[in-house]
Amino acid sequence: MRTSERTFPADFTFGVATSAYQVEGGIENDWAEWERAGRLKEPHARCGRAVDHWSRYEEDYRLATAVGATAFRISLEWARIEPERGRFDEAALEGYRERLLKMKDHGLTPVVTLHHFTHPTWFHRETPWHQPESVEVFRRYSRRCAALLEGLDARVITFNEPMVLLLGGYLQGAIPPGIADGALTMKALENLVRAHVVARREVGETLGRVETGISQNMLAFAPDRWWNPLDRALVRLGGQAYNHAFHEALSTGKLRVNMPGVATARVDIPEARDSAEFVGVNYYSRAHLRFVPRPPFIEFKYRDTQGRGLTDIGWEDWPEGFLQTLRDVKRYGKPVWITENGIDDRSGTRRPQYLHTHLTQVLAARAEGVDVQGYLYWSLLDNFEWLEGWGPRFGLYHVDFDTLERRPTPACDYFRQVATGRKLVAPL
Template sequence: MSTHGDVLHGLSRADFPACARSRPASCAPRRAGEHARRPRIRLGKRRGAEAENSAPDATRIHSRQLSAASHWPVAHAALPPDGGGGLGCAPAMSADEKTFPRDFTFGVATSAYQVEGGIENDWAEWERAGRLKEPHTRCGRAVDHWNRYEEDYGLAVDVGASAFRVSLEWARIEPERGRFDGAALEAYRERLLRMKARGLRPVVTLHHFTHPTWFHRETPWHTPASVDAFRAYVRACAPLLKGLEALLISLNEPMVVLLGGYLQGLLPPGFADGPKTMAALENMVRAHVAAREELQAVLGRVELGISQNMLCFTPDRWWHPLDHAAVRLGAHAYNHAFHEALVTGKLRVTMPGLASTRAEIPQARGSCEFIGVNYYSRAHLRFLPRYPFLAFQFRDRLGRGLTDIGWEDYPEGFGEILRETKRYGLPVWVTENGIDDRGGQRRPHFLHRHLEQVLAARAQGVDVRGYLYWSLLDNFEWLEGWGPRFGLYHVDFDTLERRPTPACAYFRAVAQGRRLIAPEALEAQPSAAR
């Protein structure tokens, strides 16, 4: 999940530009009478020559934000230097408004490479090439979910979850192009059936950042062959999904894959090429359509979407019109261009000085049943007069303290992002939201403030159906390696022992009680922790 932060930071803390919209933004608090502009984007940190040569505050996208985590958010109103106090917080709620309906889903999220272990793919090659922040870091056995899945399902049930997000590892299923491993397919089928038997609805991601080792050599995303390769992979996977009534995600955070892997060179395959980025973007939209066709042929009706990393963007200098323009452009490109293509069949991206595309893909129109939102933070954008033209930073302007990975804790932006999705007229699933909290004490309050935003958005007509916390377990966080800890359960990376953090009791109380409560209220109950 932390990958998106590194990628954004890499864009000089922002190599990503975007198509603009001129609607006012409300992500950031603003002064009375001041009009807000609303860009959205998800950013992270980036490595590379461009980042080194950019302004001193240029940043990279973080792996978690890339990945699950991994994301680019909403455009914010201009913020005066003092940060603007408590404006933008969720409105006060009545007792009834603090209640979640019975059909609202609470769940947890993971991805295959980050938790399963024993996988040989493009990320394993990237690690051996020394491309992580700590060059000798290896994912290796990860947290051994491949062998401990029954234990982990039990942990999810124990915190009150009724859904469990996993991904299928393409490299495990198709280690050589055209050769599909029947044992791997059968193993995934068995795991998903066991998940459902435990009362957990499967949420299945078909592609979560990683590729087989042959993919970038033979069918990289900027070539039309990538669509055929993805279609063949999904065709092989479709039968194992029969009868599961799973929520399906074709692609996780495609903009992070594109920005990090094709524009910045921070992620596999390591390209830094604007035209290739735009060609890859169009092919990923077409790959989603191909996946839908293959799934429908086997399953009939499907609930299919993508998970989009969405950042809440705000101008770094509230008084500078070009920072506002950067926010508007960035928000459209990073947060909305892909979903707009799936809803309208029109792909529009404008990245001044970098790359642009305008494509008609009529088959993509109406090709998703829900909007998947991955939200982690707010990003401050600054216009630069030279390449890459954008700088990105996480700032603590409200004095709440940055999270341990260095991101701003800004739940108000989450609410704004959710309200932004209302334009699509589709159900919304929060497919990732979480905090790197290595001490474990901040997470209950993080959950409270972000779930409060979910309830506020629902009260304002946003059809939010579920909330999946990232992550059930501490895990391997892409470029960040083993440092960040997003898990409801702390994992000892030496012994692989799972231990509950204080957030487990809070998540359980809300999920089982269907009611938002303050963490302090739970702490006052002697039986709260188990």
């Protein structure tokens, strides 16, 4: 790597990411119901107070600025804002407005996600995503959210990882709403695309031109058996469906999914064409795909192919796939934002090296002409990690889940050094 490729430009943004349910605490939504039903890997785990970011938000903003962050990604919790269908909680709206204004006061640009997996408890019963009415319900919610962002110069993410929501919630039945139906999955996918379009329109009509997009989880894929043509076919089909179908729908207006025997969609949505100002990428790992002769015909495996050791959540540490992922999204001709990237590192010792190897790939992608404009680390804090409960630790700051004390991990110093110095240096 040439010297010039080891330097981030002055306008490159370093920031951190969170989501409401995982950090705020005190939220009653579909995931809270899921927990009470014992549907987590640890059946007795509860998010509950989370890490009490709702009360400690200014402390957490100071922690973000202490590591050199100039952007802070949050989500707005739909269940707080609209706890009953059609009834919006003004106190919750004012609370989010106050927190966003304080964020700006701390020198942090808001990156605001309207939907990060969770729903009000009424949603799946009354207007689930596989029904067309869901689009109008989300449009109305988005309009109220847009009003919170007046004068903040926020970047807006309509949906976080829509394909994860669909794969887990509609195809596997592993997360809310717990459906396992390929046809309903494709109906829900279409409505999510349409919901993005109407949400973007509401944001634009309220605020003028605002950079709006989605945040898509993107995996590197490899065949589990390099010699097996069915495994190789799964890599092609799975990569297109999982990584690119949603992005391509927002680029071309054509929604295309082709996973024979699992789920298929071929829908033209002209209003979705060119409906994102940026491409949001969440990247963590690589998965090896194996064909199995029973529905859904795909088996995911994480392999430690390079002897680096799997991360503590069991994923492959594969920075090489980050570069390939960034090359792949260059096709959309839009600025790219890394909206999540991070490691479950429960000892706190691996994270600086992880940051170094993955930021190296960001610079390599920029050198190849990929317009990567920002990097948001997942996450500022250890938090409640969905089905995994309280085990994983992705935070730059370690959180004592009993006392809620935040303590810096070694990665804080490394992140600060790169974010403020703009140069990629090797961790000590």
